[in-house]
Amino acid sequence: GIQVEQSPPDLILQEGANSTLRCNFSDSVNNLQWFHQNPWGQLINLFYIPSGTKQNGRLSATTVATERYSLLYISSSQTTDSGVYFCAVINAGKSTFGDGTTLTVKP
């Protein structure tokens, strides 16, 4: 099946710093989403981005489908950004999640 790799696995930032999270996938995909899982386990949809670039406040995402990767940018990070960030690719109706990037933002 399709492989999804996220990097880095762990990231520690000082509040106010910027960061880039990466998601590589091994095959063509129909869709791609980025999620944030908060410390209580709740999955929050950040972006549905099969291709192109989207922005939402301090977050933005870019997917280059032809090169099989997606990037999530977090600018001016805040402590509330802490948690695990997952990308999930959807192919033939099935979602495959990466292992996530655990982000810790320190005050």
Next chain:
Amino acid sequence: GAVVSQHPSRVICKSGTSVKIECRSLDFQATTMFWYRQFPKKSLMLMATSNEGSKATYEQGVEKDKFLINHASLTLSTLTVTSAHPEDSSFYICSARQQGGGYTFGSGTRLTVV
């Protein structure tokens, strides 16, 4: 936006009993819903695809007799963990496909079997 409600959010049960988890699409119809399992500090693993009015499709290695899925209406899918054992303790999450193509997830159910 599309909202998926999942209940309960947390449940503790005794070994040998069964637990039912509900997943509802609140403001849209979902002919297909998905059930995932997440182990601590791990990613989400797709367990099964729930199809309204027909049998669920289980992923390889998932026991269909252990994890019963029912999708009786366009807004409700249920996952029943039967004869629960401590190794069934996990975080279970459902999702449904939105009209725009993305997927909305429920808030998850943390199951602890004692």
